[in-house]
Amino acid sequence: MNTQRMRNDWGAPPPAHVRGPAPRRRRGRKGLVLLVLVLLPLVFGGWLWFHVDSSINRISAFPDYSGRPAAGAGTNWLVVGSDSRDGLDPETAETLHVGEAEGQRTDTIMIAHVPDNGTPPTLISIPRDSQVPVPGHGRTMINAAFALGGPELLAQTVEQATGLRIDHYAEIGFGGFAGLVDAVGGVELCLDREMHDTKTGQTLQAGCQTLDGEKALTFVRMRYSDATPRSDLDRVANQRKFIGALVEEASSFGTLINPFRTYALADRGAGALTMLEPDGPGDLLSLAWAMRGISSGGVVTTTVPVTDASAHRWDKQKAGELFEAVNNDQPIREDLIVE
Structure with missing residues (x-):
């Protein structure tokens, strides 16, 4: 058969x-x-x-100087958001409502501390109007250090004011920040009340919404509003809140499995970032991984303790205790945390 x-x-x-x-x-x-x-x-x-x-902008490693703080426990990043308009054409600058300004200043100054011993990471905002000694220029606002001497002078100013040695540096300008937000498809944020900036005329509605790059930049820069009665103190708190939401979105499963979104995020981020010469993607990923718990409370977020709402002068005792705890990888006491 x-x-x-x-x-x-x-x-x-x-x-x-x-x-x-x-x-x-x-x-x-x-x-x-x-x-x-x-x-x-x-x-x-x-x-x-x-x-x-190969796309990251790089600067020379910070030089040693007499009296530079010794390395402590963990790793310290100086994270800077500059008001640089480099690379922005007039039309884009108008769209982002950043106006015109000569030179560069720092809209955002933060220290991100990644511990070695398992204690929670710490993200500390430094109000840009803080009056501190700037080497070679007397006592003045800390954001002037960047305008006077770039990242090197800013890092030296922060090191001498805090006693913390800066190990890594990350800087991003207006256009780069907005591009990062757009690369992840926007960031969802819930606002308790309407925010209207009397200086720029921009308004953000109350409620949960997805902020694109333009609106995100408005949010993190706003301080002339009824919703920010503490001015710069409220602004730096909003900056930490938004960074937490941005890191969470960038590290989400939906972003990581989407090759187009992953590429856009990496490409725009790399082209907009300035880091130290020895640093690379691995260092950046370790920072992002450590900071991914901002929104969930896994990262201690605070502002340098100040004496009043003007944020011109630091509370020397509390600020000193905060920096000492960070330098030794110790838990941060609740009375040292400024929301």
Whole structure:
């Protein structure tokens, strides 16, 4: 009885042992497809890593100077948001409502501390109007250090004012910040009340909403509003809140599995970032990983303790105790935390 007779009599194909082995070509094709599926993410990841590493703007490592603080426990980042308008054409600058200004200043100054011993990371805002000694320029506002001597003088000013040694540096300007927000598809944020900036005329409605790059920049810069009665103290608190939401969105599953969004985030972020020469994507990822718990309370967030709402003068005792705890990887006492 042949195979054709078997199919005619019972209406079904013969058993596998009668049909013979599957063609080798089909098995080889499946193996090739599997290999491509495994290698493609690895190749994409490797290329993206190289692209980011080669696209980051870099400055020389901070030089040593007499009296520089010794390295403490953990790792300290100086995170700076500058008001640089470099790369912004007049139309984009108008869209972002950033106006015109000569030179560069720091809209945002933060110290991100990543501990070694398992205590929660810490993110400390330094009000830009803080009056501190700026080496070679007397006592003046801390954001003037960046305008007078760039990242190097700002880092030295922060180190001498806090007693903390700065290990890493990350800086981003207006356009880069807005681009990052747009790259992740916007950031969802809930506002308790309407925010209207009397200086720029911009308004953010109350309620939960997705902020694009333009609105996000308005939110983190706003201090002339009924919703920010403490002026710069409220603004730096809003900045920490938004950074937490941005990091959470950037590290979300939906972002990471989307190659187009991942590429846009990495590409825009790298081109907008300024870091130290020895630093690279690995250092940046370690910072982002440590800061991912801002929104959930896994990161201690605070402002340097000040004497009043003007934020011109630090509370020397409390500020000193805060920095000492950070320098030794100790938990931050509640009475040292300024919301």
